[in-house]
Amino acid sequence: MAPVAFIGLGNMGNPMARNLVKAGHDVRGFDLSPDALKVFGEAGGTIADNATAAVESARIVVTMLPAGQHVKALLTGVGGLFAAAQAGTLFIDCSTIDVETAREVAEAASDAGMLMLDAPVSGGVGGAEAGTLTFMAGGPADAFAAAKPLLDIMGKTIVHAGGAGNGQAAKICNNMILGVSMIAVSEAFVLAEKLGLDHQKLFDISSTASGQCWSLTTYCPVPGPVPASPANRDYAAGFTADMMWKDLKLAQDAARTSGAATPLGAEASALYALFCNRGGGPTDFSGIIRFLRGEA
Ligand code: NAD
Numbered sequence: 001m002a003p004v005a006f007i008g009l010g011n012m013g014n015p016m017a018r019n020l021v022k023a024g025h026d027v028r029g030f031d032l033s034p035d036a037l038k039v040f041g042e043a044g045g046t047i048a049d050n051a052t053a054a055v056e057s058a059r060i061v062v063t064m065l066p067a068g069q070h071v072k073a074l075l076t077g078v079g080g081l082f083a084a085a086q087a088g089t090l091f092i093d094c095s096t097i098d099v100e101t102a103r104e105v106a107e108a109a110s111d112a113g114m115l116m117l118d119a120p121v122s123g124g125v126g127g128a129e130a131g132t133l134t135f136m137a138g139g140p141a142d143a144f145a146a147a148k149p150l151l152d153i154m155g156k157t158i159v160h161a162g163g164a165g166n167g168q169a170a171k172i173c174n175n176m177i178l179g180v181s182m183i184a185v186s187e188a189f190v191l192a193e194k195l196g197l198d199h200q201k202l203f204d205i206s207s208t209a210s211g212q213c214w215s216l217t218t219y220c221p222v223p224g225p226v227p228a229s230p231a232n233r234d235y236a237a238g239f240t241a242d243m244m245w246k247d248l249k250l251a252q253d254a255a256r257t258s259g260a261a262t263p264l265g266a267e268a269s270a271l272y273a274l275f276c277n278r279g280g281g282p283t284d285f286s287g288i289i290r291f292l293r294g295e296a
Pocket of ligand 1: 008036067096
């Protein structure tokens, strides 16, 4: 098996790369952080001196980076990885980035004779560790087919969403639903508190009625009804409010450029901005309920 290069060994990338190592792949990893490299090396990964060295002998390159500008800077242009890799190498970008940059990078990949897939994930650090992520992939069918065996190791649900950028489109549409629905569920609990309606009673009724949704039944923002939800551990993330705000901003950027009307998405983005700017950013995104209550 040809080596796999993995660039970006942060909170998500590290456990994803370690799952590839566990499955028997020779993984050449690189990150700017020496601490991240150390954890990866201790798990049996091969530490590369730099990103170019990581991709030289690889036929598949996975990237898991913070944002679009990092992906574009690393992959494209003179000295970029498209110029360094062997022709026909498959690039899988699992970062969450803006649709426009994803499509631009895919075009640059094609011009350089590379295969490219945008494949952002949902499932968080827990899903990355357990190998149960959901991958939403955009790109040509041959790139998807070539990537599928690797994605199957790191994830449980792998969906081909269409052409280049459609993985990112699916990710921001899904997370816009999530951000809006978490605010809606939180507002309902805050109103119930004011009206003297018990959390558990509202949960028992709405979880089997038309208010049912993931934000209520899996990720309930009050402690008690769903013991595994972050509300039961003082809103330790989970999925941080900062990450939710990032995805809502990406959705708003895409709504503006495409002309889609997303008024609730805009409101959700503004509410998460306020929550994050007041210090809520590193906590779980379901902690927005505390902000809606007016808690300090
Ligand atoms: P992170 O900040 O922990 O990791 C990013 C890593 O990229 C860092 O270790 C950083 O040093 C490295 N990096 C940046 N530029 C680099 C470069 N040029 N070369 C090599 N390494 C470089 O972030 P994360 O939580 O792992 O998230 C990664 C991506 O996954 C983001 O796009 C995020 O939106 C997305 N995501 C995160 C979660 C989550 O729960 N954390 C869930 C879904 C999607």
